[in-house]
Amino acid sequence: MLVPLFRFLSLFPLPFLHGLGAALGWLVYLAAPSYRRRLRENLRQAGFAAHLPAAVAEAGKSIVELPFIWCAAPARVARHASLENWQLVQETLDSGRGIVFLTPHLGCFEIVAQQIALRTPLTVMYRPPRKAALKPLIEGARARHNLMLAPANMSGVRILAKCLKKGQPIGLLPDQVPQEGEGVWAEFFGRRAYTMTLPAKLAQMGKARVIVTYAERLPRGRGYRVHFVALDASLEGTAAEQAQIINTAMEELIARCPAQYFWSYNRYKVPSGAPPQDAGAAGESA
DSSP states (O other), X not given: OHHHHHHHHTXXXXXXXXXXXXXXXXXXXXXXXXXXXXXXXXXXXXXXXXXXXXXXXXXXXXXXXXXXXXHSOHHHHHTTEEEESHHHHHHHHHTTOOEEEEOOSXXXXXHXXXXXXXXXXXXXXXXXXSSGGGHXXXXXXXXXXXXXXXXXXXXXXXXXXXXXXTTOOEXXXXXXXOOTTSEEEEEETTEEEXXXXXXXXXXXXXXXXXXXEEEEEOGGGOOEEEEEEEOOXXXXXXHHHHHHHHHHHHHHHHTTSGGGBOTTSOTTOXXXXXXXTTOHXXXXXX
């Protein structure tokens, strides 16, 4: 049922979908107390409370635009995306050096990998959805020409490591809460968050360049601008220090268009079995 619905919605113009999404965002905000509370608390924690109205609308757009991003013809989607600073990526590819693309849940993060894969093969880490009904829709939409999926387990980590050693780019979402034993505690907008250590490990293992990227959603459905920014900070030190460097880079990226971040995500949850937040030694050795 979902696949035909998404294909039908993908036929509509992007401005219409974004308008519908903005209305849906407010409907959900008003109807769901727990969602409303977390959205407001996370915005306030980060110092972006003034962006609440825009964030409500942008959250709705992020849902209703998915049929277009996933199901519309790739050429049609590409016409709605422009790239800023692609030369940074191309220079790195030409040098034969691997790239770790770090894409937070900012703007239309689903379009980023698609646009990169139009220009070079890309392997991204993928965590299957909890609802089985969504699996064929999401996997079919994400696994396209030049875009390969690596499972979020040790097998997938080995796939990503091999890609980097061959000088091929990979992609990760750095602001997902990792599972037990796969993260350390690091500050994120002034509050400690359990943060994955995998991006820094992979970058060091493959001697790769880290590029942070996001797709800014343009006003009135005019499309997306995909930004590429080099992470110039050296990923040295302990795992906790490396995670802090990446979190800081994510904060700087989010500050560019704070209303478009996925503020309803429970970024500060404590995974089962995670070490206490004051267990510095345990976090640094992870």
